Amino acid sequence: xxxxxxxxNVFVSIAILISIWELLFLSSDFSETLFPSPLQxxxxxxxxxxxxxxxxxxxxxxxxxxxxxVSSVIAAVFLGLMLGRMRWIFKYVNPAVxxxxxxxxxxxxxxxxxxxxxxxxxxxxxxxxxxxxxxxxSTVAAVRNVNPIYLKVSxxxxxxxxxxxxxxxxxxxxxxxxxGIHLAIGTAxxxxxAGEMVGAQSGLGYQIIDARNNIRADIxxxxxLVIGFIGLLLDAALKLLEKRILKAWGxxx
Amino acid sequence: MAYIEIKNAGKTFVQGGxxxxxxxxxxxxxxxxxFICLLGPSGCGKSxxxxxxxxxxxxxxxxxxxxxxxxxxxxxxxxTIFQNYGLLPWRTVQKNVEFGLEAKRLSKAERKExxxxxxxxxxxxxxxxxxxxxxxxxMQQRVAIxxxxxxxxxxxFMDEPFGALDAITRMKLQDDILELCRREExxxxxxxxxxEEAVYLADRVVVMTPNPGKVKxxxxxxxxxxxxxxxxxxxxxxxxxxxLFNLKADTYIEYNI
Numbered sequence: 001x002x003x004x005x006x007x008x009n010v011f012v013s014i015a016i017l018i019s020i021w022e023l024l025f026l027s028s029d030f031s032e033t034l035f036p037s038p039l040q041x042x043x044x045x046x047x048x049x050x051x052x053x054x055x056x057x058x059x060x061x062x063x064x065x066x067x068x069x070v071s072s073v074i075a076a077v078f079l080g081l082m083l084g085r086m087r088w089i090f091k092y093v094n095p096a097v098x099x100x101x102x103x104x105x106x107x108x109x110x111x112x113x114x115x116x117x118x119x120x121x122x123x124x125x126x127x128x129x130x131x132x133x134x135x136x137x138s139t140v141a142a143v144r145n146v147n148p149i150y151l152k153v154s155x156x157x158x159x160x161x162x163x164x165x166x167x168x169x170x171x172x173x174x175x176x177x178x179x180g181i182h183l184a185i186g187t188a189x190x191x192x193x194a195g196e197m198v199g200a201q202s203g204l205g206y207q208i209i210d211a212r213n214n215i216r217a218d219i220x221x222x223x224x225l226v227i228g229f230i231g232l233l234l235d236a237a238l239k240l241l242e243k244r245i246l247k248a249w250g251x252x253x
Numbered sequence: 254m255a256y257i258e259i260k261n262a263g264k265t266f267v268q269g270g271x272x273x274x275x276x277x278x279x280x281x282x283x284x285x286x287x288f289i290c291l292l293g294p295s296g297c298g299k300s301x302x303x304x305x306x307x308x309x310x311x312x313x314x315x316x317x318x319x320x321x322x323x324x325x326x327x328x329x330x331x332x333t334i335f336q337n338y339g340l341l342p343w344r345t346v347q348k349n350v351e352f353g354l355e356a357k358r359l360s361k362a363e364r365k366e367x368x369x370x371x372x373x374x375x376x377x378x379x380x381x382x383x384x385x386x387x388x389x390x391x392m393q394q395r396v397a398i399x400x401x402x403x404x405x406x407x408x409x410f411m412d413e414p415f416g417a418l419d420a421i422t423r424m425k426l427q428d429d430i431l432e433l434c435r436r437e438e439x440x441x442x443x444x445x446x447x448x449e450e451a452v453y454l455a456d457r458v459v460v461m462t463p464n465p466g467k468v469k470x471x472x473x474x475x476x477x478x479x480x481x482x483x484x485x486x487x488x489x490x491x492x493x494x495x496x497l498f499n500l501k502a503d504t505y506i507e508y509n510i
Contacts, residue, residue, distance in 0.1 A: 149335060149337060150339065152327075153339040156328075156331075156332055157329055158328075158329045159355060159356050160356070171341070172341075172343075249343030
């Protein structure tokens with residue numbers, strides 16, 4: 001099996017990134033407090049690990065992220081499977097979806113904060129919105145692309161709903177649905193930070209705002225790196241899960 | 254007694270605002286246990302007729318009755334085998350054969366046992382845990398045949414089932430299908446555009462012509478069940494069908510002066 005990210009590639013790539021950062025640090029005129037070096041950021045990271053704030057904030061953020069993302073994926077796949085089959089209903093739903101889809105989830109933020117106050121809910125809702133539309137639309141398209149011969153065979157053997165959906169349509173559409181789910185995890189993770197910067201008093205996004213308020217650019221940059229790293233891990237974990245399912249269903253090698 | 258009765262059956266489609274006749278005035282009766290080949294070039298309506306009999310797209314003129322009942326929907330009693338097999342790629346061979354049995358009231362053990370029996374019948378027991386993509390085209394079509402026979406249908410419809418296979422595999426499967434169907438006493442309706450295949454398999458060949466699709470002639474094949482592709486009788490029947498399609502060169506006398 002070919003791994004998409006080999007350990008060697010990851011190390012070299014990150015080393016190059018850090019070298020560029022170091023070079024910029026050495027050649028710029030900003031004060032150290034505003035533009036810290038990689039080493040200072042690393043020390044800030046160790047400091048956060050030491051006093052437990054990092055672990056707490058990662059925990060809070062992951063809880064919000066998983067709640068929003070998982071519920072969004074379940075809702076969107078379920079609705080998508082239905083709407084993919086009911087073409088004429090989708091004709092009426094689609095314009096509304098196309099109207100809502102281009103709105104940045106952050107645009108909903110002030111409204112959500114007004115309704116629910118500051119806390120977990122705004123971040124969860126924003127992640128839900130961010131993941132919902134890509135998954136919904138890819139599921140609808142996937143259901144429509146199901147090879148009609150599978151439906152003919154099912155009809156011939158008298159396979160009816162809900163068996164038809166679960167045994168035939170969902171597995172047949174799965175590779176394309178997985179594509180949407182995969183795209184959505186990146187988008188949702190991006191919007192987690194936005195959500196927490198505006199609507200929360202905890203989590204990784206809030207930690208960035210907090211670091212700015214205390215003029216701790218080292219903490220700020222360390223947090224940014226942590227966010228990137230978790231995003232990378234989430235993506236890799238999802239890829240692994242996808243492969244497992246596809247393999248179990250006899251899809252690709 | 255006629256088992257399948259087709260009376261004045263016709264089918265039209267509307268395509269780009271224009272009406273298009275796919276099938277016109279078909280009259281045909283088929284007896285139980287017969288092996289019928291629908292033979293003709295593309296566009297002659299042979300698949301349209303098959304789909305109408307199988308209930309996927311009923312005719313809009315005339316009537317098609319099976320065992321005295323008008324055909325309106327597909328039924329598990331009349332199973333269709335398709336050219337591209339229609340196997341579910343996320344299921345193993347075993348699970349694909351079990352698929353047809355899932356709508357029947359059977360226990361898990363009975364389902365498994367029945368599937369195993371038919372997988373053995375088509376000679377694929379050692380591949381029961383393989384996925385379709387791991388099998389050759391001929392083997393995949395055997396799985397489809399096992400899946401169809403497993404539900405014990407009265408009629409098996411076959412829509413150019415061997416069209417995607419190479420010539421040698423095709424001949425092997427023709428022998429297999431003949432033997433299986435005689436043993437299981439099924440009525441077979443088999444669509445093909447291969448004249449030899451039709452003569453080799455059928456009790457009667459329904460010769461169809463296009464524009465609009467209709468039945469030109471029904472040719473009895475007075476050969477016994479185990480046929481020889483090179484025998485004189487075989488070639489005689491084949492020639493008769495060649496003539497019907499105007500494919501035979503006019504005999505002419507060559508003069509040597």
